[in-house]
Amino acid sequence: MKNLNIFDITPFTMTDYTDTLSAVLWFSECNMRCQYCYNVPVVLGKGKITFDWLMKFLNERQNRLEGIVFSGGECTLSQHFLELLGEVKKRNFKVKVDTNGTNFNVLKTAISQNLIDFISLDFKATKEKFHAVTGSNLYENFAKTLRFLIDLDFEFEVRTTIHADILNEDDISKMAKFLEQNGYKNSYFLQNFLPTSQNFGSLNEPKNSFDTTKIKTNLDIKLRNF
Numbered sequence: 001m002k003n004l005n006i007f008d009i010t011p012f013t014m015t016d017y018t019d020t021l022s023a024v025l026w027f028s029e030c031n032m033r034c035q036y037c038y039n040v041p042v043v044l045g046k047g048k049i050t051f052d053w054l055m056k057f058l059n060e061r062q063n064r065l066e067g068i069v070f071s072g073g074e075c076t077l078s079q080h081f082l083e084l085l086g087e088v089k090k091r092n093f094k095v096k097v098d099t100n101g102t103n104f105n106v107l108k109t110a111i112s113q114n115l116i117d118f119i120s121l122d123f124k125a126t127k128e129k130f131h132a133v134t135g136s137n138l139y140e141n142f143a144k145t146l147r148f149l150i151d152l153d154f155e156f157e158v159r160t161t162i163h164a165d166i167l168n169e170d171d172i173s174k175m176a177k178f179l180e181q182n183g184y185k186n187s188y189f190l191q192n193f194l195p196t197s198q199n200f201g202s203l204n205e206p207k208n209s210f211d212t213t214k215i216k217t218n219l220d221i222k223l224r225n226f
């Protein structure tokens with residue numbers, strides 16, 4: 001039996017894909033361990049959804065849902081990522097992919113085959129803080145994906161989660177500058193950390209405050225949960 005690496009499904013959401021009634025596929029496994037990540041059970045979990053079950057689900061949702069969101073975990077790591085994108089597109093759903101951008105070749109292949117409509121790309125941290133925030137050395141992989149999407153004029157958004165003890169206003173200003181220097185022109189989404197009972201860094205409410213007015217950038221900043 002195929003292991004799709006899908007831990008769970010949210011069958012209906014209006015908030016994960018703008019203006020698109022969607023279901024979310026939560027893929028297990030990730031190549032990062034972000035301190036603030038509260039999807040610990042998903043990241044450490046095993047795939048539970050079978051291929052047959054998923055195909056039945058998609059067939060039943062045709063004409064009732066508009067989109068499917070591939071999220072996780074890091075969905076691009078699933079061995080069946082491209083195949084599943086194909087199954088979803090065959091049924092005429094729109095596809096959004098949430099990704100940390102580190103699996104460049106797979107994303108490039110999916111885009112070249114017109115299997116993705118929209119990407120939410122996580123920009124985790126400055127180069128200097130990338131390892132401390134994510135537990136990985138994958139900054140250059142992220143940067144390559146970012147430049148690729150910009151050069152292609154692909155429809156995507158960049159977003160950063162902020163825990164004020166980890167990233168401060170200067171860090172975000174530097175990250176925004178990096179985006180601008182690379183030609184990013186869309187909105188830059190900043191999501192405030194949500195305290196949860198479990199996250200990889202055992203983080204609680206930050207001791208520091210974060211003043212969004214101190215961010216220096218020409219980009220349009222969009223705030224979530226501030």
Ligand code: SF4
Pocket residue numbers: 030031032033034036037038039043072073074100
């Ligand atoms: S927040 Fe980090 S650890 Fe959690 S799923 Fe996303 S990339 Fe992986």
